[in-house]
Structure formats: structure tokens, C-alpha cells
């Protein structure tokens with residue numbers, strides 16, 4: 001019922017055997033110091049066993065052009081499918097020695113499980129982010145990460161979406177607008193107000 005969610009490709013690998021891919025929408029950053037994220041994975045999934053076995057995974061952020069590959073990795077199992085080959089994705093070694101990164105994804109996070117919460121249908125893996133890889137094209141002239149350029153994929157209640165218009169920026173609601181700029185371009189959207197189309 002949360003809308004929208006990110007959707008990511010999680011690569012995991014057991015002590016033996018090839019790496020696998022899992023589509024995950026129940027993920028999020030949960031702490032900045034130390035940098036931690038979480039993924040909630042259904043117990044009994046093939047990937048669940050791999051995650052428990054080694055405690056290592058990578059989170060790879062797909063673009064809208066990878067939507068078919070993302071769906072495929074979320075409806076097939078690594079138990080009987082080489083998802084990398086079938087989805088046309090390329091494993092590349094990361095720098096932390098864990099499972100591979102997905103080369104086609106512009107952002108990759110190498111993670112190590114720090115806590116495991118067995119919640120019921122899902123296990124919540126809380127993991128430290130050990131390495132971050134970002135495609136060079138996403139760093140702007142000032143060295144800022146311009147993630148909005150990446151065209152990342154979103155998941156909304158059973159459907160895949162590209163994000164829409166930008167409506168504001170951090171803190172814009174309390175920033176004073178320069179005099180004479182209160183016209184259409186500078187108009188903020190107030191809570192409860194429906195933005196015009």
C-alpha cells in the first residue's frame with residue numbers, strides 16, 4: 001500500500017554455485033551512520049537461503065529500460081533458471097569480494113548482513129553498505145550525484161512506472177522566493193493541493 005517503491009535487483013551467491021538475481025521492492029535505507037539498508041525477503045526463496053548462507057549481497061538500481069529483466073528476475077527462480085543469461089544481464093566483480101554487480105545498472109551497492117530479523121513470512125536483512133559504485137555519467141560538473149538523470153524504475157502496487165514531474169526540492173517549502181518570482185514557474189504545491197496537469 002506504499003506508493004511508489006523503488007525496485008532493485010539483489011545479487012546473492014552461496015559458498016558454492018553461481019550467483020543469483022532477485023527482484024526486491026521491499027527495500028530502503030534505514031540508517032546513515034553507519035550506512036545501512038534493509039531488504040525483506042520471503043522465507044523459502046532460493047535467494048533467502050543464499051543470503052542466510054553467506055550474508056553478502058549487492059543491490060543494483062535498474063533503469064526503466066531494464067523493466068523486462070527486472071520482471072523476469074521476480075517471476076523465475078535461480079533454482080532452475082540462470083537469470084543472468086535469460087535476462088541478458090552481465091555480472092561484474094565488485095571490490096568487496098562478495099556477489100557480483102549488475103553491469104547494466106548505473107548504481108550498485110555492496111552489502112554485508114549485520115542483523116537478521118525473522119518476522120514471519122519475510123526475513124528482514126539489515127546490511128552495511130560497504131562500497132558504492134556510480135556510473136560516471138551520473139556525477140555532474142560539481143561532483144554531485146545527479147540520480148535524477150538515471151531514469152530509475154519504480155514499483156507501484158503491481159505495476160512498473162517511470163517517475164513523473166519534479167514538484168519541489170528539499171526544503172523548498174520554507175525557502176523564501178526572490179521578489180517578483182511568485183508567478184507560475186515559482187509556484188509551490190501546498191499540502192493537500194492537487195498539482196495542475
Ligand SMILES: Cc1cc2nc3c(=O)[nH]c(=O)nc-3n(C[C@H](O)[C@H](O)[C@H](O)COP(=O)(O)O)c2cc1C
Nearest residue numbers: 023024025026041042045046047074075076077078
Ligand atoms: C516487482 C517485484 C518486486 C518483488 N519484491 C520482492 C520483495 O521485496 N521480497 C521478496 O521476497 N520477493 C519479492 N519479489 C518476488 C521475488 O523476486 C520472486 O519470488 C523471485 O522469483 C524469487 O527468486 P529466487 O527463487 O531465485 O530467489 C518481487 C517480485 C517482483 C516482480
